Amino acid sequence: MTTTLEDRHPSRTGGESEITERRDPVRWGSDPGPLSPEQLAAYERDGFLILPDLLGPDAVDACLAATRDLSRSDDGPGLVAEPGADDELRSVFELGRHPAFASLMAMDVLAGAARQLLGSDVYIHQSRLNLKRAFTGRGFPWHSDFETWHVEDGMPAMRAVSCSVALTDNHTTNGPLLLIAGSHRWFVSCPGQTPDDHHLQSLRRQEYGVPDHDSLRWLAARGEIRPFTGAAGSVAFFECNTMHGSADNITPTPRASAFFVYNSIDNQLVEPFGAAQPRPTHLAARGDVRSVAS
């Protein structure tokens, strides 16, 4: 007997954009953990939480060294170049290959916070470095990660959280992550349908899974657009359905960020809800996933 999961968040079904109220909790548990009640309340209200200077210089330096190692490693599915510039590295996936990132993503201030928010053990759904170069670093269009993870990867529920670790200083001026406060409370279905092997293109320049302008206006009218700024070592947690994006970096100051996506062990991937084939496991772990040790 096959169990078929209901698609509770249909998107890219060929119709128009539609905005519906969120159906899942934002915070899934009530156990204590590294986050204070005030921090939890801010996360629930805004869909994100910024923790300035959470990590010390040693952790940051170790990750910067690991960034250099991974960026120099041979070509592979884990390396993605900038749109229109094959020789400029934009993203590196599967950071757990490097011990510096493996120990960082298991730290209690990160993984423990994720467990606290998701009310269960967690595993790494995806990890990546985003390198936004000086002068030429390209932005990311507005999107909800959950929309992609649901449609293309088969993530059933909104029970995942992204953790962005600033490895360099994030200023307002060098293309920081922008988040729409409160947008996690709404699900925006996107127009169009997912082409085959969409990820080969979308990681460089995303075209599907991008909400229309009216939906973005609607969300931004209800909550301020806020940048994630802070010195290297600052951390932002953002809920998997929080609408976010970033502009190009035109300044001489490059940015490097590590992203760890913690998913609940009870929210593992099923078949994609809107794509013919699941994406490769370096983009979306499935099958033999291991909980992050607590």
Place this chain on the structure above:
Amino acid sequence: MTTTLEDRHPSRTGGESEITERRDPVRWGSDPGPLSPEQLAAYERDGFLILPDLLGPDAVDACLAATRDLSRSDDGPGLVAEPGADDELRSVFELGRHPAFASLMAMDVLAGAARQLLGSDVYIHQSRLNLKRAFTGRGFPWHSDFETWHVEDGMPAMRAVSCSVALTDNHTTNGPLLLIAGSHRWFVSCPGQTPDDHHLQSLRRQEYGVPDHDSLRWLAARGEIRPFTGAAGSVAFFECNTMHGSADNITPTPRASAFFVYNSIDNQLVEPFGAAQPRPTHLAARGDVRSVAS
């Protein structure tokens, strides 16, 4: 007998970029005026001065109505479209055609401040609206206005000041004007040579008169990059040689700004220092210029 002015700021002469110390004063007079000694000191130090909420809502509303009028007017040399989007208006020149802008640019808080900074009567060298649309509004690459005005228009000395009037709210997130503090103290000569009729292209997407990355890094290492943020009605004065630029606007919040460039009546244009033909007068007034009434 013909008097030939020495080119004290050579640029686009076919050589490499070069950074030289400024040869002209920043403040040209010492008469009192609308700016306080502290404001004058900040302008001299940073090369710009931000005056939050300088203009009231009536002045802003009148200019927004004028913006709509001018944007709807027939095609002409004063209208410039976005790069790659012929139907999206990027800039409108010659604002003095509209009474709302004509009276704004003559107000003592603006023109009087310019007279105070430049130590003489002033005239409008150029005036323009910059419309940075929601979602698709494109940025401007880093540049010194003086470099262009000297090379392409024949402005002899650094004795002009730009006044940017925010007609909509400027946030850090919607592609605000970015200024490099202290950059006005250096002249960066630019590589390349000016092609004929460069302005037909440069106002949409500038390629010449753009400093190289090393020079920008050098300037930014000496002074912070600061955004001009503030509510509608806020004003920024920036010295004609201050390095500035802006990123794209990816947010749902459009921006509209009016720029008035005040030049000293004693600094009128001569033949261009690095172009075969002067640009048209809607970009650079010459000949029969009139002082702004005091």
